[in-house]
Amino acid sequence: MRQVLLGARVFTGEHILDGHAVVLEAERIVAVVPRHEAPVGVTARTLPSESLLVPGFIDLQVNGAGGVLFNESPTVDAALAIATTMRRTGTTGLLPTFITDAPDLTARACEAASEAMARPGGGVLGIHLEGPFISPGRAGVHAPRYIRQPEASDLESLTALAERLSRAGGRLLMTLAPERVEDTFLRRLSDAGAVLFAGHTAASFERTLESIAAGVRGFTHLFNAMPPVLNRQPGPVMAGFSADEAWCGVIVDGHHVHPANLRQLLKAKPRGKVLLVTDAMPPVGTHETTFTLYGHTILRRDGRLVTEDGTLAGADIDMSAAVRNCIHLLGVPLEEALRMASLYPAQVLGLEGRLGMLAAGHRADLTLLREDLSVQATWVGGIEQWH
Template sequence: MRQLLTGARLFTGDVLLDGHALLLDGPDILDIVPAVATVAGAARVTLPEGSLLAPGYIDTQVNGGGGVLFNDTPTVAGALAIAAAHRRFGTTALLPTVITDDLNTMVSAAEAAAEAATVPGSGIIGVHLEGPFLSAARRGVHKESHIRRPNGVDLDRLCALPRQFGDLGRVLLTLAPEQVEDADIARLVRAGVVVAGGHSAASHERTQAAVRAGLRGFTHLFNAMPPINNRSPGIALAAMTAKDAWCGLIVDGIHVHPDLLALALAVKPRGKMMLVTDAMPPTGTDAVSFTLYGDRIHRRDGRLVTDDGVLAGADIDMAQAVRNAMSLLGLDLEEALRMASLYPARFLGLDGRLGQLAAGFQADLVLLDADQRVLDTWVAGQRDGGMTLA
């Protein structure tokens, strides 16, 4: 069915447009037309005055939501429940993320995500395997007993995963460059795995070599990385100066000082920084705690922490991340929205169908009020409807 969405300002991913309407044809965007246009056979949907219709948010790092942790529920139902919980916060596409575990659990999670991606309107566009080939010294809350270097069987299993998704999604693997040989990084990339660096104490030089081997991005920049040292700048500086690599940013005012993020934005070429949430099960709930690896994680003052005060993911959603990018980092609305949609789409190589309002793109949309709070979403042309502000 064709729908003409009118009454809202449009942000295409490139420019803001007044006096225009968005024409949908089932799951896809057919065209942008003048708001006064009459389109035969299209149902006219009038959106609230003063609202903004923009590309739906894309989150590449989502450990959980709606009370579900993907590590504990590595199933189709688990992936769908997480996606549903994040939709009220404007996220229309995401990678359910499984952190360091035994490889069987991680591969099972990836296979479940691949099946969930076939469900129309699921919002699942792949899977993020964060580990297990990480630095034990920079593991954060990741379980040390599962951290190791990859072997040939591991690589065979990981290289087979992108075929399960086909064109429906991507497999993102976070690894520590010092734990994986360049030849193995190159093999993973040739197989279609998107490789990112994180939870790493790699040197500047080792990281640069990994980028040359095909490392495409960096997971939650500055977190689980050594601080930049004048004689040993390490992975964080290599991430900032790798002009063709993307960096994920947790903009909650807690994980990284806003001024350091602003510095990184000034150094990095425009379009190479993207927002992530690193969200955990409490997102979309009133829960004050949850369990990770059998340990209690507490939700306190905007933080998720262990009994010892170690951060365990982030208590933030993408709608708040967009607002924080404006209030804490001084970005304009358009750039904050790009960091939540267009740039992650480019990072994943899905920018031919996601991240913009343009003919031929999937109709993944978020409707915002004047304060960038979420009024509604559409996934593949299907409107969620009846949302409260988030």
């Protein structure tokens, strides 16, 4: 069934347009046209005139939401429940994120995400495996007992998973420490369709650049779980600044990274290479004040999620809040902040031909924002939901 969305301003991913209509048919966008060119005789939805219709947000790093933690419940229902909660905050596509854990649970999470991805309107785009091939010295809240180096069987199973998800239109994103893996491992995974990010790493500047040449495409929450920049040891953070081709995911919650560092990163990187992630945890979308990770209690305090000794454990933020923070904390223009939450994550995954823009042929994943940039409605594959 064809329908027309009218009344709102429209951000295509490139420009904000007034007096335009978005034409949908089933799960696809058919056209974005001046209102007087909109087809007649079809279902029309008049949206609030002060609202802004934008490409749906895409989040590459969501550990949990709505009281659900993917590591605690590596199931199809859990992945879909996380996506449902985050949809209320404008995220129409995400990667459920499974951090370092036991191999059997990791395998269950991969199968669950793969199955959830096939659910129409589910919003699951694949899976993000954050670990287990990370630095024990930069583990953060990851359990040291599960951190390890890859074996031949890992390469076999991960390349098969990457290929299977890619054939289905999804992606495997994997966070690893470059100093813990060989270049041949990186190349094989990259060639299979996996998206590789450096994170939870103590790699040298030189080793990090070598890994980028071997297939690493970006950085997971740059600055966090990495050594600081020193005068003779620039490390992975400065490699992120220096490698123009590498994407940098950042958590813009005002707690994980000082805004001054993020402003300098935005100045240093080519436009389009800095993107937003939430690193969200179960309290997001709830009033809960604690949750359990690896059997330990994590506390929700003053916008932060911390262990009892004060270690950050994910983030208490959603993507619409991250967009607002980009504007108010970092001085990012509205259009660029929206691209950091939609187009650029789609490009990281190689899905920019069907996600991240309002354009003919793209999937009808849309977010409707109020004037204050809070979320009013979403469409996932053309399925409408008001919040």
